[in-house]
Amino acid sequence: MSGAIQRDVVVVGGGLAGTAAALALSQGGAEISGNSITVLDRRPTLGGRAYSYPHPALDEVVDSQHVILGCCTNLIDLFEQAGAADTIRWYDQLFFLEPNGNRTRLAPGVLPAPSHQTISFLRAPMLGLSDKIGVARGLVEFLRGYPASDAESFATWLKRTRQTERAIRHFWEPVVVGALNDGFDNCSTKYAGKVFHESFLRSPQAGRLGIPALPLSEWLNPLTELAQSRGVDVRMKTGMTGLEQIAGDRWRVTTESAVFETSNVILAVDFKQTQGILRELPGGAPIAAGFEHFIAAPITTIHLWFDREVIDLDHAVLLDTRIQWIFTKSRIRRWPASRGTYLELVISASWPELKLGREEILASALEELAMFFPAVKTARLVKSSVLKEARATFSVTPGLDAYRPTQKTPWPGLYLAGDWTATEWPSTMEGAVRSGRLAAGALMGDMARYLSAELPATGVMPLLVR
Ligand SMILES: Cc1cc2nc3c(=O)[nH]c(=O)nc-3n(C[C@H](O)[C@H](O)[C@H](O)COP(=O)(O)OP(=O)(O)OC[C@H]3O[C@@H](n4cnc5c(N)ncnc54)[C@H](O)[C@@H]3O)c2cc1C
Incomplete structure (x- = not known):
């Protein structure tokens, strides 16, 4: 032509x-x-x-939180090539919070891989002894790597390895649903195993959590x-x-x-x-x-701006709630305390939320958040937004x-x-x-x-x- x-x-x-x-x-x-x-x-x-976009009504730039792990070597390499590697904030520890106030901190200790998280794991109040024994038995299956075949569902694997109900709710579910964005029936053991191998076993560096600071x-x-x-x-x-x-x-x-x-x-x-x-x-x-x-799976994020500091962590996993992860973007982005708090709450595999209205999602999220952070009840909510991404990821x-x-x-x-x-x-x-x-x-x-x-x-x- x-x-x-x-x-x-x-x-x-x-x-x-x-x-x-x-x-x-x-x-x-x-x-x-x-x-x-x-x-x-x-x-x-x-x-x-x-992507992020300027929200016209809020006068804020909004995005859905994306995180990476240390094992994302190709993505990290691109940022290094572009001279922008310092825009990723790295975290070695993960906090799991229960509504009763219990806080579990998982972090590498003095032991070498694959035992680097063992000391903090043994101390974790979110799991009892039998739950911990089950989790340890399960993780052993991913020590050498992950299955070559993706035929088995993670639901079947949980039954096969006799995981307890509490270990499922407090350990396997937050990690798998957060990383793979779907329920156990729709996730193969292969990809769940890959997440556990890289995040908890291979090396402290592979499991580091990276959060964009912009x-x-x-x-x-x-x-x-x-x-x-x-x-x-x-x-x-x-x-x-x-x-x-x-x-x-x-x-x-x-x-x-x-x-x-x-x-x-x-x-x-x-x-x-x-x-x-x-x-x-x-x-x-x-x-x-x-x-x-292929199936596309949704993620819903709730964005909250408070007039003061309401939370003392940059990010955390919330247990026994619809909200799975919280990110304190004001802390991650190093805002001065005087600017208040900008929080993002993430609900993965959020099919139920696709059918709910904004007000309903917001009310439930605020109620759940207050169970963990009572300061939310007295702080002024300056503005808020709910972002539903119906086709966020494909399910493995x-x-x-x-x-x-x-x-x-x-x-x-x-x-x-x-x-x-x-x-x-x-x-x-x-x-x-x-x-x-x-x-x-x-x-x-x-x-x-x-x-x-x-x-x-x-x-x-x-x-x-x-
Ligand atoms: C809410 C949410 C949370 C997520 N969280 C994470 C996370 O924590 N960590 C993580 O690693 N990943 C996360 N993801 C997944 C991650 O965003 C995707 O895996 C990744 O961005 C996919 O990139 P891609 O280039 O394959 O596809 P896409 O990003 O979908 O790119 C396809 C591009 O093609 C363009 N396009 C389509 N049609 C045409 C056309 N006809 N002509 C020209 N251009 C066209 C589109 O505009 C788009 O820019 C998340 C995704 C969402 C939505």
Whole structure:
């Protein structure tokens, strides 16, 4: 087509997967010049689901809290490349709070991995002796790693390893539902095992909790700037409206404002949209049909601004409540005490909340919060917001691996990226970055070429890890 812009690579979708793919291909010494890569996204900023936005009525920038672990080596590497690693605040300890005032603190102690959390675990008031014995017996199953097959559900695993009701409620559930965003029946033991292996056993560094110290779009901006500094043509508010194969194994990508012709397309949009796009390609229907096995799961976040300090922790797990995690964003962002408290409460797998109104969710959240932090009752709630993300993540349902496509497709020059593709990771930013790097590697003929090394196991774990 005359007037079409010629490119070597067009990346469709500038979430973390697409951004990571463009950054991999344009990095120093790469064979593809940044100037011949275009990233298109229909939104006004890159970052996809990891976004923040100025709330017009509240005069605040709002996002849904995202956290990472120390084992997210690819995501951390991107921030290091962009010179922005110091925008991640790292925490070694986790607090689990009960409504009766009990506080459990899990943190690495003097013992080597995998026993580094043992001392704090033995002291944990949230579990009795029989619960602890069950948890220890369960964790032993993940010492060497996690199952290669994703056939078993975590619900079955909990029964098989005879976990107590209290251990399920106070340990397995907050971690699994928080990390995998679905109930036990919809999570495979493989991915639950991966979370426990990395968070509690492999090394103290792998299990560290990282929290962005900035609103998400601001936090991710250095990655966009890095791509642009390498010459990548980043086009926001530019959605792809058509994709077709043209002569010479090339592709035509149509948007409302421009047409591109390119040898390579990296399709880095979510599974639902990819399904619609592949279905229209010759021979695409059977591949697209496999995507019916994906389920999207919701997360609801409640944002509260109080006129004074109401909480003495940066983050915590709340037990026996609908709210699962709290993040004191005013502390994480180091606001002066005089600015009051900005709290975000997170409800994972929040299907019931999708059907509830804002006022109902807010009232229940405030009631639950006051059970843990009585100062909430006397502080003035200055403003509040409820954010429902109906399609926050995909669920790692048992057997899903068979339907997660690799980044290389049967069509020459067409690659897939996105947290939902085959990465060996659940629906996370790290999974998205790995998928983008794998797609870039596939394009260059060596899938693993751009992946960062895993963190080494420490203590006695090198003797145990498969
Ligand atoms: C509420 C919430 C909480 C979360 N919490 C965490 C967490 O704590 N830790 C964690 O690691 N992960 C978390 N996640 C998941 C994480 O955000 C995702 O796994 C990750 O951002 C997915 O990135 P992606 O690039 O694969 O997809 P996306 O971010 O969905 O990117 C796809 C991009 O494609 C663009 N696009 C779609 N169609 C077109 C088109 N036709 N043309 C051009 N562009 C198009 C979209 O605008 C989007 O930017 C959370 C997600 C949500 C929503």
